[in-house]
Amino acid sequence: MALLQISEPGKSTMPHEHRLAVGIDLGTTNSLIASVISGAVSILEQGNKERLLPSVVHYSSSNPLVGSEAKNLQIKDPTNTISSVKRLIGKNLSDIDTKFYSLDLKDDDGVIGIQTDQGIKNPVEVSSEILKKLKETAEKSLGNELYGAVITVPAYFDDAQRQATKDSAKLAGINVLRLINEPTAAAVAYGLDQNKEGNFVIFDLGGGTFDVSILNLSKGIFEVQATHGDANLGGDDYDQVVFEWLCKSNKINVTDSKIKQKLFALSREIKEALTDKDSIKINEIVNEKINIQCELSQHEFEEITKELTKKTISSTLHALRDAELSVSQIQGVVMVGGSTRMLCIQNAVKEFFKQPLLNNLNPDEVVALGAAQQANILAGNTNDNLLLLDVIPLSLGIETMGEIVERIIPRNSTLPVSLGQEFTTYKDGQTAMIVHVVQGERDLVKDCRSLAKFTLKGIPPLIAGVAKILVTFQVDADGLLSVSAKELSTGIQSKIEVKPSYGLSDEKIKQMLEDSFNLADEDKESRALSEAKTEALQLCEMVENAIKKDSNLLNKKELNLLQKNLIELRKLLDSSDRDNIERTTKLLNDNSQSFAAKRMDRSIHKALTGKSVGSLEI
Amino acid sequence: MTQNYFEIFNVPMQFKIDLNRLQQSYRIIQAEIHPDKFVSASQIEKNESLKKSTEVNDAYQTLKNPIKRARYLIKINLNSEENNSTLPPSFLIQQMEWEEHLESISEQKSELEKFQLLIDGEYQKNLNSLESVCDKDKNWDIAMEMLNEIQFIDKLNSRIIQQINLVESK
Numbered sequence: 001m002a003l004l005q006i007s008e009p010g011k012s013t014m015p016h017e018h019r020l021a022v023g024i025d026l027g028t029t030n031s032l033i034a035s036v037i038s039g040a041v042s043i044l045e046q047g048n049k050e051r052l053l054p055s056v057v058h059y060s061s062s063n064p065l066v067g068s069e070a071k072n073l074q075i076k077d078p079t080n081t082i083s084s085v086k087r088l089i090g091k092n093l094s095d096i097d098t099k100f101y102s103l104d105l106k107d108d109d110g111v112i113g114i115q116t117d118q119g120i121k122n123p124v125e126v127s128s129e130i131l132k133k134l135k136e137t138a139e140k141s142l143g144n145e146l147y148g149a150v151i152t153v154p155a156y157f158d159d160a161q162r163q164a165t166k167d168s169a170k171l172a173g174i175n176v177l178r179l180i181n182e183p184t185a186a187a188v189a190y191g192l193d194q195n196k197e198g199n200f201v202i203f204d205l206g207g208g209t210f211d212v213s214i215l216n217l218s219k220g221i222f223e224v225q226a227t228h229g230d231a232n233l234g235g236d237d238y239d240q241v242v243f244e245w246l247c248k249s250n251k252i253n254v255t256d257s258k259i260k261q262k263l264f265a266l267s268r269e270i271k272e273a274l275t276d277k278d279s280i281k282i283n284e285i286v287n288e289k290i291n292i293q294c295e296l297s298q299h300e301f302e303e304i305t306k307e308l309t310k311k312t313i314s315s316t317l318h319a320l321r322d323a324e325l326s327v328s329q330i331q332g333v334v335m336v337g338g339s340t341r342m343l344c345i346q347n348a349v350k351e352f353f354k355q356p357l358l359n360n361l362n363p364d365e366v367v368a369l370g371a372a373q374q375a376n377i378l379a380g381n382t383n384d385n386l387l388l389l390d391v392i393p394l395s396l397g398i399e400t401m402g403e404i405v406e407r408i409i410p411r412n413s414t415l416p417v418s419l420g421q422e423f424t425t426y427k428d429g430q431t432a433m434i435v436h437v438v439q440g441e442r443d444l445v446k447d448c449r450s451l452a453k454f455t456l457k458g459i460p461p462l463i464a465g466v467a468k469i470l471v472t473f474q475v476d477a478d479g480l481l482s483v484s485a486k487e488l489s490t491g492i493q494s495k496i497e498v499k500p501s502y503g504l505s506d507e508k509i510k511q512m513l514e515d516s517f518n519l520a521d522e523d524k525e526s527r528a529l530s531e532a533k534t535e536a537l538q539l540c541e542m543v544e545n546a547i548k549k550d551s552n553l554l555n556k557k558e559l560n561l562l563q564k565n566l567i568e569l570r571k572l573l574d575s576s577d578r579d580n581i582e583r584t585t586k587l588l589n590d591n592s593q594s595f596a597a598k599r600m601d602r603s604i605h606k607a608l609t610g611k612s613v614g615s616l617e618i
Numbered sequence: 619m620t621q622n623y624f625e626i627f628n629v630p631m632q633f634k635i636d637l638n639r640l641q642q643s644y645r646i647i648q649a650e651i652h653p654d655k656f657v658s659a660s661q662i663e664k665n666e667s668l669k670k671s672t673e674v675n676d677a678y679q680t681l682k683n684p685i686k687r688a689r690y691l692i693k694i695n696l697n698s699e700e701n702n703s704t705l706p707p708s709f710l711i712q713q714m715e716w717e718e719h720l721e722s723i724s725e726q727k728s729e730l731e732k733f734q735l736l737i738d739g740e741y742q743k744n745l746n747s748l749e750s751v752c753d754k755d756k757n758w759d760i761a762m763e764m765l766n767e768i769q770f771i772d773k774l775n776s777r778i779i780q781q782i783n784l785v786e787s788k
Binding site: 148177178218219221223311314317318321377378379380385387388389413414415416417418474476477535538539542589592593596597600601603604607608 | 626627628643645646647648649650651652653654655657658659660661662663665666667668669670671672674675676678679779783786787
């Protein structure tokens with residue numbers, strides 16, 4: 001180890017080896033994993049040399065099958081084979097139309113439960129199986145333990161869907177460096193690849209979702225200007241239209257779910273064939289009664305899917321207006337997602353923007369590639385100066401009298417963002433209240449997505465209208481919401497308890513995690529001790545470095561206190577006294593909070609003056 | 619942070635500001651303190667970065683948007699957030715005329731677009747006057763009155779755009 005360790009304040013505690021960081025595109029149909037290896041980004045191949053891992057999990061024995069093996073059992077055993085779980089994640093049973101699924105879906109304590117031969121599985125568990133498989137792939141092919149991952153989500157994912165995605169990563173034992181939006185990841189792949197500057201549109205049509213984002217790229221900063229989309233529009237909808245056309249033109253009426261599956265697969269093949277053919281003849285004997293013979297031309301395909309294509313263009317227009325930009329101010333249009341291979345989409349987008357499209361990177365892979373580049377940067381493996389400034393895709397609001405939504409954080413606000421809102425009591429002695437948070441652009445609560453009901457407890461009993469409760473809504477860089485509250489008139493702050501009521505509770509996640517490790521009690525204790533020590537060590541190093549660099553921000557008393565805490569905590573690191581370690585860590589943590597704040601102010605000041613006076617700094 | 623928003627970005631405290639410079643300062647600061655720069659840091663630094671980055675975003679959004687910037691400037695100078703000014707009768711009549719016009723053309727896209735251009739022109743014109751009231755006259759009471767008008771025009775503008783989006787998606 002080096003004798004002298006000097007590092008930038010806060011940015012890294014010590015020089016480190018190359019950390020294995022990956023980008024994961026957790027897709028509706030397929031998932032991919034990529035990593036930067038000796039400076040070049042590439043997709044990591046699965047065991048069978050495939051680059052795409054079908055997002056399918058099969059549960060019939062105790063060890064679930066994931067990927068192609070699971071997909072092969074889809075038709076044979078549809079109820080135990082779960083595909084497109086991304087459409088279910090972070091949702092309630094009432095959000096979805098169960099008749100479109102061949103699965104046995106039920107309500108499982110507020111989240112969706114899927115009945116399989118191995119018991120009820122929830123979407124978080126199913127996703128985590130896919131993630132585990134990807135993690136395995138990475139560790140096998142790179143021969144190292146995974147440090148962390150950037151996982152992509154559709155820009156249009158709401159808070160519950162993001163939270164659930166993060167939970168599945170946790171369950172798979174993956175350290176999530178950041179959740180980033182798929183179109184932003186694609187922009188990184190193109191931007192870094194070609195050193196571009198200006199305004200860019202990312203048009204992302206996947207299997208089940210559509211996103212359009214507008215970004216401004218300048219000197220390594222990617223600032224999202226606006227995003228729009230449709231969480232229920234994708235290539236699958238084009239398949240559906242072809243399916244309906246097939247049934248209609250051959251005068252067939254399908255009720256049997258297996259035949260339906262077959263015809264759906266056929267419809268997809270037809271759609272895919274039309275990406276490089278003018279017309280396709282279909283001649284397929286489905287069974288003794290159904291014999292399909294017909295022809296679909298490119299032109300006719302374009303006609304029957306016209307309404308879907310129009311929806312994507314109208315969303316694009318919307319995003320442009322939100323960004324206050326016109327078509328002539330767009331320097332490039334990036335095409336992402338397998339469904340942008342359809343010629344009707346390419347033609348419509350080309351015509352709208354009146355310029356050629358950027359699609360030289362494989363549209364299936366570009367998201368994972370961008371995510372891997374971002375992961376490499378976040379893990380501190382490179383000095384590339386890149387910063388993503390992303391936005392919240394949907395407005396956050398709260399329910400007020402008459403089931404009207406009051407908007408508190410408007411959509412397209414740059415993350416992280418927070419807003420405080422004051423509430424008061426309406427009854428004498430009231431000690432609790434419920435804050436209902438919704439996400440969406442409509443005025444009525446019933447037209448928005450209900451995110452959470454937070455119960456505020458522990459309000460001091462006062463006369464109605466006297467208590468002033470300041471509720472702060474914070475959305476972090478992952479796009480995740482947290483809520484905190486304090487009572488202003490009496491200064492009682494921390495006692496107010498905020499309890500969210502959606503998705504899986506923290507206890508449930510913890511339970512699932514413990515079940516998956518299957519640890520004995522002493523193992524749990526040694527794990528907890530080692531976690532406490534790691535945290536303590538990290539904090540010690542941070543504070544020591546900070547003192548070395550910026551001790552002049554502290555007065556003598558403050559400095560002495562921190563040094564005393566440090567010595568105490570360093571001593572405890574050799575012991576196995578977890579309670580004491582945790583207590584002293586917290587103490588040091590509390591005592592160095594204001595020091596950390598002062599240092600950050602100083603770094604802002606330095607950055608600004610440093611840049612404006614050139615390199616006069618000594 | 620005891621600095622006001624103008625001080626944070628090192629721009630002069632007035633209505634007319636150099637938006638390019640604002641953006642540049644904003645980006646320099648975020649490149650320093652954004653949570654992405656603290657992914658492997660200690661919890662304490664993570665919290666601090668989240669807090670600061672949020673604050674800087676808020677400050678940036680406030681100064682970037684002319685209406686929010688004016689409101690903030692008036693608040694600093696009047697040292698209060700109270701808004702007692704009422705709209706003058708002449709503006710109320712104008713307001714009603716615009717409302718009626720919007721009603722009558724609500725389904726015609728080309729008329730809506732024409733109207734939107736007109737209102738946008740009004741918006742720009744009023745912003746120019748506001749600039750001189752703030753930066754030359756420094757008459758904050760009049761500025762407040764004008765701001766209320768501009769705010770109405772801005773809301774009308776977004777309603778027209780919303781209507782255009784609606785007609786289009788039909």
